[in-house]
Amino acid sequence: MLIILALLTISVLYLWLRRPLPGEPPVMPGYIPIIGHTYRLLGDTVHLWEEYKTMCYTTLEKGGVLTYWVGPIKYYMVTDPDECMTIANTCLDKDYISRKFTRNLLGNGLLYGPVNIWKSHRKVMNPAFNQQVLDGFIGLFNKQSRKLTDSLSKELGKGPFNQATYFQQISLETICLTSMGLDISADNKQNEQFIEAFEEFLNMTISRFKSPWLHSDFMYSWSSLSKKQDESTKIIHEMTDTVLQRRKKEFKSKNSNKTDTNNNYENWTQARSGKKIKPLMDLLLELEEGIFSDQDIRDEVVITITAGYETVAGVLTFFFLLIGSFPEVQERIVSELEEVLGKEHRDLTKQDLSRLLYLEAVIKETMRFYPIAPYAPRLIDKDVKLKNCTVRTGYNCLLMIYGVSRHPVWGEDAESFRPERWLDPATLPSNPNAFLAFGVGKRNCIGKLYAMMSMKITIAHVLRNYRVTGDHTKMKLKFDILLKPVSGHYISIENRV
Ligand code: HEM
Incomplete structure (x- = not known):
């Protein structure tokens, strides 16, 4: 009798939790009681990308907002640009899954930090990404790009190679310099270990998401995934902590005017960049005491590296593949x-960057066509009335960046790669919210100017030396939190003389 009563209570509770709330968006077709849509996620990350695209196109077809269930967890999916903006500016918190799954590594750093902490941190961090600070990095970006161009020379005439590894390495090196003032280029092993640790962390996070039984911290703590994720976190934290402690010491001794004979930091930040640069960590250490703790500084530095290096490397990977597939676009950039x-x-200057309008158009079209960050999550923390439905407090929401970039506002050629659309306002959507590659609303990407400047400089140096060929139609993609190629993305280079 007791068992029957318990089962009855669970069923009633289940039906109550799953009841559609008044005005909620419709549920995506394929829903099965209890498991929801989870069965559709089973498979590898290549399959996950296919399912994600289906989610985007179905949401577009059904009017721009749908509901998706991963086990007991409800997600709203949004592909309408206006609705994305409304939600992003009303609800500033990130979904609880993203926050919980990345907490070990990222702490309360900007990307997934709770909104009360995010507000004060973003205010402090904004000046570290302003034009003046970034102009100070131009010398370093040029130097790093020349270094990349040199290392690419070993691929000359050898046929297709994996360009992604080159961009990952150089982007990580650059971002470690600009965020911590740390030169990891001297130690290849350290460089590889750092990249592997980041990759491993992202892989484990996605595996956990796909396994609802591991969503509970208790269950997860017993799994092999958790152990691997802890190991990656340890590698990344040990490295950042070591640098932070060293910098703090140097900072103190500098402030008390003592000569620190071990302080070679300033020498090489100057040597590497041509001009002295001020890394993010230094700007944060200079803050008035008490504004940021050591933990806050570490969280923000780790977040900057995590959010910055693979995104820039990924966009460059797609960019060179696309221009290798469209020689007329490539030649127009070179002209x-x-x-x-x-x-x-010669090296590029600040003035040059603002004159490279066609290059900027091709970068933006690359990011629209293959959005490296294909979604931005939010937690709905208050009911939000949209055009045709209401999303309800307490549920997760995915702003589907890939779906928005295929929305009909882009015109009939939304599925075509056409950089020219960016040169004429008449061929662009009148809706400014349609380009979401850097996220949306108040919590958008803080590093977008950094990314555009560094990418323009890198591309300019590479293309002045090499002609690129490739074929993006052969590329196979996977969903690894970021959108990443699995195969078919290799390019070939030859000297441009
Ligand atoms: C092409 C490269 C990049 C792309 C496509 C990109 C994209 C994004 C996206 C989609 C978001 C989430 C925005 C949202 O939720 O609405 C984001 C956030 C963020 N990005 Fe980027 N990003 C790039 C480069 C960078 C770089 C180079 C840095 C740092 C140097 C950076 C630092 C951050 C940070 C700290 C956040 C969290 C912002 C916040 O919540 O306040 N990103 N980025």
Whole structure:
């Protein structure tokens, strides 16, 4: 009798929790009681990308907002640009899954930090990403790009190679310099270990998401995933903590005017960049005491590296593959580079960057076509009335960046790669919220200017030296939190003379 009563109570509770609330968006077709849509996620990350695209296209077809169930967890999916903006500016918190699954590594750093902490941290962090600070990095970006160009030379004439590894390495090196003032290039092993640790962390996070039984911290703590994730976290934290402690010491001794004979930091930040740069960690250490604790500084530095290096590397990977597939686009960029920079292979200046309008159009079209960050999560923390439905307090929401970039506002050629659309306002959506590659609303990407500047400089140096060929139609993609190629993305290079 007791068992029957318990089962009855559970069933009633289950039906009550799953009841559609008044005005809620419709549920995506394929829903099965109890498991929801979870069965559709089973498979590898290549399959996950296919399912994600289906989620985007179905949501587009059904009017721009749908509901999706991962086991007991409800997600709203949004592909309408206006609705994305409304939600993003009303609900600033991130979904609880993203926050919980990344807490060990990222703590309360900007990307997934709770909104009360995020507000004060973003205010402090904004000046560290302003134009003046970033202009100070231009020398370093040029130097790093020349280094990349040199290392790519070993691929000359050898046929297709995996360009992603080159971009990952150089982006990580650059971001470690600009965020911590740490030069990891001297130690290849350290460089590889750091990249592997980040990759491992993201892989474990996605595996956990796909396994609802591991969503509970207790269950997860017994799993092998948890142990691997802890190991990656340890590697990343040990590295950042070591640098932080060293910098703090140097900072103190500098402030008390003592000569620190071990302080070679300033020498090499100057040597590497040509001009002295001020890394993010230093800007945070200079804050008035008490504003940021050591833990806060570590969280923000780790977040900057995590959010910055694979995204920039991924966009560059897609960019070179696309221009390798569209030679006329590539030649037009090269002509523009010659027009702005002249014949000589000189470094780019701040003024040059604002004149490279076609290059900027191709970068933006690359990011629309293959959005490296295909979604932005939010927690609905108050009911939000949309055009045709209401999303309810307490549920998770995915702003489907890939879906928005295929929305009909982009016109009939939304599925085509056409950089020219960015050059004429008449061929762009009148809705400014339609380009979401850097996220949306008040919590958008703090590093977008950094990313655009560093990518423009990298591309300019590589393209002035090499002609690129590739074929993006052969590329196979996977959903690894970020959108990443699995195969078919290799390019070939030859000297441009
Ligand atoms: C092309 C490269 C990049 C892309 C496509 C990209 C994209 C994004 C996206 C989609 C978000 C989430 C926004 C949202 O939820 O609405 C984000 C957030 C963020 N990005 Fe980027 N990003 C890039 C480069 C960078 C770089 C280079 C840095 C740092 C140097 C950076 C630092 C951050 C941080 C700290 C956040 C969290 C912002 C917050 O919550 O206040 N990103 N980025």
